[in-house]
Amino acid sequence: MSALNDGSSSPRSQHASRCFEDLLESIVVDVASECHRIARLGLDRNLEDEEEELRLSAQARVADPGSSGESNSKNVVDIFGQTHPAIAGDTFNCMNCGRPVTAGRFAPHLEKCMGKGRKARTKATRSSTIARNRHSRGSPVTVYAPYSNATNSNRIPNGTTAGEEYTDYTFEEP
Amino acid sequence: MNNRRASINRPPTPDPDEEPEKELTLQEMINIKLIESGEKEKLMELLRERLIECGWRDEMKALCRAYARKKGRNNVTVDDLVHVITPKGRASVPDSVKAELLQRIRSFLISVPL
Numbered sequence: 001m002s003a004l005n006d007g008s009s010s011p012r013s014q015h016a017s018r019c020f021e022d023l024l025e026s027i028v029v030d031v032a033s034e035c036h037r038i039a040r041l042g043l044d045r046n047l048e049d050e051e052e053e054l055r056l057s058a059q060a061r062v063a064d065p066g067s068s069g070e071s072n073s074k075n076v077v078d079i080f081g082q083t084h085p086a087i088a089g090d091t092f093n094c095m096n097c098g099r100p101v102t103a104g105r106f107a108p109h110l111e112k113c114m115g116k117g118r119k120a121r122t123k124a125t126r127s128s129t130i131a132r133n134r135h136s137r138g139s140p141v142t143v144y145a146p147y148s149n150a151t152n153s154n155r156i157p158n159g160t161t162a163g164e165e166y167t168d169y170t171f172e173e174p
Numbered sequence: 175m176n177n178r179r180a181s182i183n184r185p186p187t188p189d190p191d192e193e194p195e196k197e198l199t200l201q202e203m204i205n206i207k208l209i210e211s212g213e214k215e216k217l218m219e220l221l222r223e224r225l226i227e228c229g230w231r232d233e234m235k236a237l238c239r240a241y242a243r244k245k246g247r248n249n250v251t252v253d254d255l256v257h258v259i260t261p262k263g264r265a266s267v268p269d270s271v272k273a274e275l276l277q278r279i280r281s282f283l284i285s286v287p288l
Contacts, residue, residue, distance in 0.1 A: 013280070017276065022205070025260075027221060044239055
C-alpha cells in the first residue's frame with residue numbers, strides 16, 4: 001500500500017486527478033457552449049463591427065472639416081459614389097388618389113389620402129360611410145374589389161371615400 | 175423424460191430489465207459520492223471562480239472568438255469549440271489552482287468511506 005504522500009501515482013491521487021479532469025471538462029463545455037452562442041448570435045462581432053464603423057465614420061467626418069452632421073450628410077458620398085439630398089425629391093402619382101406627390105412627402109400624404117380625409121376617422125365611421133355610399137352610388141362594387149366584375153376600372157379622383165372603400169372592401173369580400 | 179424435465183427446469187431467458195447491474199467501478203462510486211454529498215457542486219463552483227479570477231476563462235473565450243472568425247461564425251459547432259479549447263485549456267490551468275482543487279478532492283476521498 002502506497003503512502004498517502006506518494007505523488008501522483010497513488011490510487012487516491014489518480015482518482016483525485018480524474019475527478020479534477022471531470023470538473024475541468026464540464027467547465028470547458030460551459031465556456032464552449034457560451035462562446036458558440038455568442039458566435040451564432042453575432043453578439044461578439046456586433047460590438048467589434050460597430051466600433052470599426054464608428055471609427056471609420058469618425059475618420060470620414062474628420063477628413064471633411066467644419067459644419068454640423070446634418071449638413072454634412074448631404075455631402076457624404078455613399079458606396080456607389082452618389083450623393084443624395086436629405087429629403088427625397090422625386091415626384092410620382094399616388095396610386096390611391098392619383099395626385100402627383102413628392103416622395104419625401106408621401107407618408108404624410110398617405111395618412112390623409114387613405115386614413116383621415118378631412119378629419120381623423122375610426123373604422124366604425126368608415127363602414128357607415130360605405131353603407132351610405134353604397135346607396136347613393138347604386139353599385140355596391142368598388143373599383144378595387146378583387147372579385148367584382150366591375151367594368152369601371154378607372155380610379156375615382158375623389159380621394160377620400162374611394163380610399164376608404166378600398167380598404168374595407170378587401171377585408172369584407174368573402 | 176429427463177430431457178423434458180430439463181427443459182422445464184431450464185432457467186428463464188433473462189429479461190433485459192432484470193439483468194443484474196454490473197458492479198460500479200471505484201471511480202464511478204467516487205463520483206456518486208461526490209454528487210450525493212453536494213461536494214461536486216462546491217468543487218465546480220470553486221474551480222469556476224478560480225479560473226475566472228486568473229483570466230483562464232477570458233483566454234479560452236478569445237480562442238473561441240478567433241476560431242469563429244476564421245471559420246465563419248455560422249459554421250461553428252459546440253463540439254468544434256470544445257476541441258479548440260481542451261488541449262490549451264488543460265495545459266494553462268495555473269498550478270496553484272490545480273493544487274488547491276486536488277487537495278480538496280483528496281480530503282474528500284479520505285473522509286468518505288468507500
